[in-house]
Amino acid sequence: MDDMVVKKSEDFSEWYNEIVELANLTDKRYPIKGMNVWTPYGWKIMRMTDEFIREELDATNHQEVCFPLLIPETEFKKEADHIKGFDSEVYWVTHAGLNELDIRMCLRPTSETAMYPIFALWVRSHSDLPLKTYQIVNTFRYETKMTRAFIRVREIHFFESHTCHTTEEDAQSQVEEDFVILEKVMRHLALPYFLLTRTEWDKFPGAYYTVGVDCPLLEGRSLQLGSIHHYRENFSKPFDIKYEDVDGTLKHVHQTTFGMSERLVGCTVAFHGDDKGLVLPPDVAPIQVVIVPILAKGKVEEVMVAAQRLRDDLKKSGVRVHLDDKDERPGSKFYNWEIKGVPLRLELGQRDLAEGKVCFAVRHDGTKGSFLRATTVEDVHSKLQEIMRVMNESAWKRLSTAVATIDSLENPPKKILRFGWCGEESCGREIETRTELKILGTPYIKEAFHAKCLICGKETDKPTYAARAM
RNA sequence: GGGUCUGUGGGGUAGCUUGGUAUCCUUCCAGCUUGGGGUGCUGGUGACUCCGGUUCAAAUCCGGACAGACCCA
Numbered sequence: 001m002d003d004m005v006v007k008k009s010e011d012f013s014e015w016y017n018e019i020v021e022l023a024n025l026t027d028k029r030y031p032i033k034g035m036n037v038w039t040p041y042g043w044k045i046m047r048m049t050d051e052f053i054r055e056e057l058d059a060t061n062h063q064e065v066c067f068p069l070l071i072p073e074t075e076f077k078k079e080a081d082h083i084k085g086f087d088s089e090v091y092w093v094t095h096a097g098l099n100e101l102d103i104r105m106c107l108r109p110t111s112e113t114a115m116y117p118i119f120a121l122w123v124r125s126h127s128d129l130p131l132k133t134y135q136i137v138n139t140f141r142y143e144t145k146m147t148r149a150f151i152r153v154r155e156i157h158f159f160e161s162h163t164c165h166t167t168e169e170d171a172q173s174q175v176e177e178d179f180v181i182l183e184k185v186m187r188h189l190a191l192p193y194f195l196l197t198r199t200e201w202d203k204f205p206g207a208y209y210t211v212g213v214d215c216p217l218l219e220g221r222s223l224q225l226g227s228i229h230h231y232r233e234n235f236s237k238p239f240d241i242k243y244e245d246v247d248g249t250l251k252h253v254h255q256t257t258f259g260m261s262e263r264l265v266g267c268t269v270a271f272h273g274d275d276k277g278l279v280l281p282p283d284v285a286p287i288q289v290v291i292v293p294i295l296a297k298g299k300v301e302e303v304m305v306a307a308q309r310l311r312d313d314l315k316k317s318g319v320r321v322h323l324d325d326k327d328e329r330p331g332s333k334f335y336n337w338e339i340k341g342v343p344l345r346l347e348l349g350q351r352d353l354a355e356g357k358v359c360f361a362v363r364h365d366g367t368k369g370s371f372l373r374a375t376t377v378e379d380v381h382s383k384l385q386e387i388m389r390v391m392n393e394s395a396w397k398r399l400s401t402a403v404a405t406i407d408s409l410e411n412p413p414k415k416i417l418r419f420g421w422c423g424e425e426s427c428g429r430e431i432e433t434r435t436e437l438k439i440l441g442t443p444y445i446k447e448a449f450h451a452k453c454l455i456c457g458k459e460t461d462k463p464t465y466a467a468r469a470m
Numbered sequence: 471g472g473g474u475c476u477g478u479g480g481g482g483u484a485g486c487u488u489g490g491u492a493u494c495c496u497u498c499c500a501g502c503u504u505g506g507g508g509u510g511c512u513g514g515u516g517a518c519u520c521c522g523g524u525u526c527a528a529a530u531c532c533g534g535a536c537a538g539a540c541c542c543a
Contacts, residue, residue: 029480031536031538033538294505297504297505329504329507329508330506331507332507332508352506359506
């Protein structure tokens with residue numbers, strides 16, 4: 001492996017590209033742009049993230065389903081705005097064997113049009129509602145811009161939850177539940193985020209409104225991690241999803257969706273990583289603890305046995321632990337495990353054996369110390385918990401310092417900007433053009449604010465956020 | 471959609487102008503050495519994207535395909 005040569009603060013893009021390769025999260029050599037291979041280490045992070053998502057969705061009575069990948073063109077075209085939003089970026093299957101298909105099929109860019117014809121069959125009466133489903137699948141979008149591992153790809157691993165409700169209010173309460181699910185998942189990744197209602201021109205094609213989940217990165221960048229949509233009856237009408245209400249009348253359901261992708265992995269890399277490599281929160285670290293034995297001539301056997309015992313003790317207690325028994329210098333191992341972002345390193349040598357201790361080093365803040373061997377198992381558990389807590393605290397602190405409130409467009413700082421905007425598209429577009437930023441939207445959760453629109457001067461009592469979108 | 475450029479061992483590169491033995495670093499493998507922050511030595515495996523053309527001879531020149539990067543709409 002080559003050295004990390006690029007510093008995160010100097011060239012973020014290069015740094016990111018380098019780190020995902022050095023840490024061996026992905027193999028970018030697959031010969032299709034934007035379709036990368038998940039390597040074992042990267043895939044484990046994704047799988048654990050998926051598991052947390054599954055846990056929360058199951059706990060809120062969502063049912064996991066799995067719909068086909070192919071969608072007939074006839075279904076795909078049922079919702080006019082939806083097709084308009086996606087037609088430039090779907091892959092089409094036009095042939096089967098030697099035959100040209102009468103009706104083309106697209107690879108799902110998202111699954112509304114695959115699921116909703118079937119939902120129309122599943123939903124008959126109000127007692128079938130709410131219908132709460134989700135699936136964890138891959139989806140395909142033909143990106144023409146520069147691709148980037150986990151962040152902008154053409155085959156996207158994601159989860160999507162789709163729900164149907166009797167009323168708009170019930171659908172609204174689903175949106176609120178999604179925020180709770182989101183918060184729990186994000187805690188495991190130690191990622192902070194904004195919840196911003198997107199502008200009319202940026203909402204999901206076909207949605208009534210869209211709330212974006214945005215994570216702040218360096219220098220005023222933001223990365224959209226997910227979105228929560230309220231559809232009202234925009235899809236249930238074209239797909240004819242109706243239920244018979246208590247009074248015997250037929251009504252269209254109100255729908256919501258919530259989705260997040262493999263960007264969660266990319267964002268974990270981008271947000272926590274540093275110049276030494278990855279920094280993984282213990283909850284999603286494939287290896288939480290690595291043991292590096294310090295082997296001195298003549299004492300190899302004794303130290304190795306003690307290291308194996310330590311590994312077994314930790315493993316038994318439920319820690320994901322790895323004993324690095326390769327024949328390499330310890331210093332070289334330290335560098336390698338730091339690149340891979342292992343949260344906690346334990347060192348065990350002759351000196352420690354004599355003193356009844358185990359040395360440790362914490363990845364995210366570089367602190368070092370030692371545990372008593374007798375209490376190491378408990379100490380490791382509480383250290384991992386402490387790391388999660390501290391990483392979350394500092395993450396949210398970073399979010400608050402990533403924002404600058406401005407009252408004019410003169411020399412805006414390189415931060416995520418917060419300002420007054422009247423809500424008119426013409427003013428919004430002008431702000432975007434002049435700052436070369438993207439308006440992310442207005443906070444879903446009301447913030448105390450009062451200012452004038454940066455363009456027309458009209459008063460407003462809600463702030464708008466804008467950032468360099470990645 | 472229009473244009474510019476690029477493609478050499480697993481990774482990064484030199485060589486291409488002016489055609490003739492493919493360079494160096496790293497990784498990997500073996501052995502010795504070393505061992506609390508990137509040990510050192512010796513040896514080894516491994517490459518010119520593909521198809522066609524020109525030529526005695528092509529990584530090098532020409533044409534095309536494929537893949538990628540960048541710029542413009």
